[in-house]
Amino acid sequence: METKRVVIKIGSSSLTNKDGTLSLKKLQQYSEAVSSLMDQGIEVVLISSGAVSAGFRDLGYSSRPVTVSGKQAAAAVGQGLLIKAYNDFFKKLGYVSAQLLLTRDVFRNEIQFSNVYQTIRELLKRRVIPIINENDSVATDELTFGDNDMLSALVSGLVNADLLIILTDIDGIYRENPRTHPMSAKIDYLPHISDALINQMSAESGSKVGTGGMKSKLLAAQKATSLGVRCFIGLAEQQEALRLVIKGNGTGSYIGSEEAVHVRKQKQWIAFHSQVSGRVFIDDGAKQAIELEGKSLLPIGIVALEGEFNKDDVVEIYYHHQLLAKGQINYSNGQLQQIRGLNSHEASKLIKGTKAEAIHRNKLILTTQGV
Numbered sequence: 001m002e003t004k005r006v007v008i009k010i011g012s013s014s015l016t017n018k019d020g021t022l023s024l025k026k027l028q029q030y031s032e033a034v035s036s037l038m039d040q041g042i043e044v045v046l047i048s049s050g051a052v053s054a055g056f057r058d059l060g061y062s063s064r065p066v067t068v069s070g071k072q073a074a075a076a077v078g079q080g081l082l083i084k085a086y087n088d089f090f091k092k093l094g095y096v097s098a099q100l101l102l103t104r105d106v107f108r109n110e111i112q113f114s115n116v117y118q119t120i121r122e123l124l125k126r127r128v129i130p131i132i133n134e135n136d137s138v139a140t141d142e143l144t145f146g147d148n149d150m151l152s153a154l155v156s157g158l159v160n161a162d163l164l165i166i167l168t169d170i171d172g173i174y175r176e177n178p179r180t181h182p183m184s185a186k187i188d189y190l191p192h193i194s195d196a197l198i199n200q201m202s203a204e205s206g207s208k209v210g211t212g213g214m215k216s217k218l219l220a221a222q223k224a225t226s227l228g229v230r231c232f233i234g235l236a237e238q239q240e241a242l243r244l245v246i247k248g249n250g251t252g253s254y255i256g257s258e259e260a261v262h263v264r265k266q267k268q269w270i271a272f273h274s275q276v277s278g279r280v281f282i283d284d285g286a287k288q289a290i291e292l293e294g295k296s297l298l299p300i301g302i303v304a305l306e307g308e309f310n311k312d313d314v315v316e317i318y319y320h321h322q323l324l325a326k327g328q329i330n331y332s333n334g335q336l337q338q339i340r341g342l343n344s345h346e347a348s349k350l351i352k353g354t355k356a357e358a359i360h361r362n363k364l365i366l367t368t369q370g371v
């Protein structure tokens with residue numbers, strides 16, 4: 001399969017000098033490597049860390065701050081410097097770049113989620129390079145993506161990328177952290193990432209500047225592959241190295257298969273970002289219809305409801321105690337209470353002008369699809 005659109009995440013560890021400050025030389029190398037992909041006609045979305053590294057010195061810290069407020073203030077100083085450096089390098093290379101700063105709540109809001117998609121699509125259409133970072137200065141613990149690894153996975157799903165490239169300071173995934181276990185074996189390819197593997201991974205960073213270590217990269221790769229996006233984790237500073245990554249010969253580890261199917265944008269939002277407002281419990285026939293036949297959920301198959309919800313809210317679909325799916329509902333709980341167990345004809349007599357389905361199949365995602 002031809003690789004036409006990639007999301008590239010560059011971690012702090014790949015962009016910094018030994019003293020933790022931003023390395024303009026490294027930033028220039030990555031900008032050149034990205035430009036060479038653009039020259040080949042490949043669309044690139046960049047997820048770049050580095051705001052804290054770029055800002056802490058000007059803020060008056062001698063080393064990278066460790067407090068949340070210190071990092072947030074450093075990011076506020078550094079993000080402008082980071083994006084200016086990228087803009088300048090890309091301009092010299094003949095490209096325009098753009099900045100998007102995102103927080104977790106942007107993804108939770110269906111309209112904002114969609115707006116992010118529209119903006120990136122328009123930028124890519126115009127051959128502009130979107131450069132995305134978390135909006136660190138306003139993010140709170142509840143709102144953060146955890147780190148930019150997860151942000152890059154969610155963006156790769158949103159834009160239906162052919163490949164998510166997570167660039168870091170190590171040449172791939174090892175069974176154990178090679179900094180502490182030098183004899184550890186490298187994993188070249190993983191068809192998928194199991195929870196067991198994630199649990200045994202270290203969250204330790206190799207440097208003082210990185211966040212999350214290999215664990216957060218594997219969590220991100222697991223999310224990306226569940227959204228139908230293949231992943232690469234490893235090294236690629238130079239142009240040629242990045243080209244090799246695209247060809248499948250990069251210095252690192254590959255995850256997922258080319259046959260993976262992208263998940264539709266609306267289903268991604270329902271599955272991974274929406275807030276659940278209630279539960280519907282369904283009977284055997286409805287279970288069979290949604291699970292095995294890929295059908296919509298009709299009111300006739302609903303046996304009970306829980307919670308208060310409105311039309312277009314997201315609810316969980318249960319069969320007894322088993323969570324089967326999530327979906328965006330066409331009725332409020334009050335309306336659904338009146339028509340549950342009824343066929344479409346009977347239901348339409350009670351509630352005029354509404355849809356036959358309680359949840360349309362295009363707005364329903366099964367747990368087996370990674371909810």
Ligand SMILES: Nc1ncnc2c1ncn2[C@@H]1O[C@H](COP(=O)(O)OP(=O)(O)O)[C@@H](O)[C@H]1O
Binds near residue numbers: 203
């Ligand atoms: N099993 C592992 N395989 C490879 N690297 C690991 C592993 N466990 C922990 N690490 C550490 O993860 C580091 C990369 O993560 P991190 O420092 O957060 O980078 P980044 O800034 O690119 O996000 C490596 O330098 C390495 O020390």
Ligand SMILES: N[C@@H](CCC(=O)OP(=O)(O)O)C(=O)O
Binds near residue numbers: 146211
């Ligand atoms: N958003 C922060 C970096 C957060 C982060 O995830 O860092 P890293 O693990 O190095 O990719 C910054 O720009 O400094």
